[in-house]
Amino acid sequence: MYHYVRDERSLFPRLNAMDIADFRDQIRLLGARYEIASLETALSFLRGEHTPSRDLCLLTFDDGLRDHYANVLPALLEAGIEGTFFVITSCIEHHVASVHKNHLLMATLDFETYRAECVRELAALGYEWPAEDLTSKAVALYRWDRSEVAAFKYVMSRCVPDSLKNRMLDRIFAQRLGEEAEIARQLYMTWPEVREMIASGMVIGGHSHAHDLLAGLSLEQMAEDIAACAGELRNRFGAKSRPFSYPYGKSDSFSQHTVACVRKNGFSCAFSTIVGGNAPGDDSFSIRRIDPKDVPAGEVVSSVRS
Numbered sequence: 001m002y003h004y005v006r007d008e009r010s011l012f013p014r015l016n017a018m019d020i021a022d023f024r025d026q027i028r029l030l031g032a033r034y035e036i037a038s039l040e041t042a043l044s045f046l047r048g049e050h051t052p053s054r055d056l057c058l059l060t061f062d063d064g065l066r067d068h069y070a071n072v073l074p075a076l077l078e079a080g081i082e083g084t085f086f087v088i089t090s091c092i093e094h095h096v097a098s099v100h101k102n103h104l105l106m107a108t109l110d111f112e113t114y115r116a117e118c119v120r121e122l123a124a125l126g127y128e129w130p131a132e133d134l135t136s137k138a139v140a141l142y143r144w145d146r147s148e149v150a151a152f153k154y155v156m157s158r159c160v161p162d163s164l165k166n167r168m169l170d171r172i173f174a175q176r177l178g179e180e181a182e183i184a185r186q187l188y189m190t191w192p193e194v195r196e197m198i199a200s201g202m203v204i205g206g207h208s209h210a211h212d213l214l215a216g217l218s219l220e221q222m223a224e225d226i227a228a229c230a231g232e233l234r235n236r237f238g239a240k241s242r243p244f245s246y247p248y249g250k251s252d253s254f255s256q257h258t259v260a261c262v263r264k265n266g267f268s269c270a271f272s273t274i275v276g277g278n279a280p281g282d283d284s285f286s287i288r289r290i291d292p293k294d295v296p297a298g299e300v301v302s303s304v305r306s
């Protein structure tokens with residue numbers, strides 16, 4: 001499971017990104033250890049219909065980032081690998097998802113300044129920052145951040161109501177980074193680029209319409225979001241069974257209602273961010289994944305079960 005893959009000279013050099021050279025090294029190492037699977041092969045393995053001679057490894061990429069078109073696609077084409085890419089349909093050419101506004105602001109402002117601005121803007125909107133110490137929960141969730149940053153991200157993603165957070169982020173984003181649609185065109189693939197990815201043999205799936213925490217929405221809002229995502233992909237690229245990836249993707253980010261809704265909209269399977277490998281018979285609507293940051297540099301995963 002990959003997100004940002006770029007070199008350090010890119011815009012926003014402080015983003016928590018995987019370097020493109022490390023990515024190329026990693027796919028070479030993965031290819032030596034695993035059979036690099038297509039989505040179709042991986043799903044037939046899960047159904048117990050395919051027994052590969054080596055463990056399978058499927059490469060997936062979340063958020064429809066421009067990095068995936070500019071940096072990942074050439075590397076995968078050279079290596080003859082099919083990647084599976086999950087796009088946020090309302091973001092392409094228009095919006096920056098709140099999770100990415102947060103990443104970009106954190107990569108622009110120093111942490112203390114950003115946190116102070118968030119607390120101030122939220123207070124102006126009538127929100128009181130939680131008094132409870134959430135550090136241990138936060139550190140468990142954000143394993144690669146220092147504890148103050150993890151605690152801040154935790155409150156932002158789990159405590160502040162989405163409507164308030166979005167208003168706060170919109171204000172700080174506009175003041176600090178400028179026009180949202182312009183940044184969206186730099187941050188995400190455009191529709192013609194997505195089309196080119198498909199023409200190059202890559203699989204495109206849905207990652208929701210607005211990248212909200214699906215389990216946090218009302219059933220009606222959730223159904224609307226997932227249907228909008230499926231509809232946009234169908235209208236642009238035709239009716240076809242596609243994979244889905246839950247925004248945030250932890251076990252509490254989606255519910256049985258989310259799964260039912262994803263199925264109803266014709267998605268063929270769904271990926272979580274729950275860490276681990278998968279075996280035949282496992283639920284194809286809660287597929288586990290491994291983040292490259294979970295793997296020590298220069299090594300590949302030796303066990304498929306976490």
Ligand SMILES: [Zn+2]
Nearest residue numbers: 062063247248
């Ligand atoms: Zn995402």
